Amino acid sequence: MILRAGRASLQRLCGHDVARLIHTATGRTPHLTLFTGTHCSLCDDMKEVLDGAASRSSFTLSTYNIRDDASPNVRYWRRKYQYDIPVLHIRWDAPAHENDYGEEIARHRLDPLVLAKALHIT
Numbered sequence: 001m002i003l004r005a006g007r008a009s010l011q012r013l014c015g016h017d018v019a020r021l022i023h024t025a026t027g028r029t030p031h032l033t034l035f036t037g038t039h040c041s042l043c044d045d046m047k048e049v050l051d052g053a054a055s056r057s058s059f060t061l062s063t064y065n066i067r068d069d070a071s072p073n074v075r076y077w078r079r080k081y082q083y084d085i086p087v088l089h090i091r092w093d094a095p096a097h098e099n100d101y102g103e104e105i106a107r108h109r110l111d112p113l114v115l116a117k118a119l120h121i122t
């Protein structure tokens with residue numbers, strides 16, 4: 001007998017560690033980039049949601065401070081997000097170019113359910 005189950009079904013059967021195993025088995029660990037700034041309380045809130053998800057899923061996280069003049073292409077990202085931080089992007093594969101941070105999945109606030117869906121741990 002062959003049991004076919006989707007990722008969500010496996011998680012219900014075996015728990016959230018399945019998401020970590022799937023990411024490891026496929027070699028596709030998501031990379032998250034948090035666009036942030038200095039003295040940003042909303043950024044701190046988003047980091048707390050990300051910390052909570054780290055125990056249920058495997059992902060890498062980097063931050064990009066749009067107020068740091070030494071950051072690559074900072075003028076572009078500052079102009080794009082100067083009034084909108086925090087912003088969270090997700091990328092599943094290697095970057096295609098220097099500014100490839102993947103798709104935006106959250107702006108201002110991060111709903112844990114939205115993050116779980118993006119990380120395939122719903």
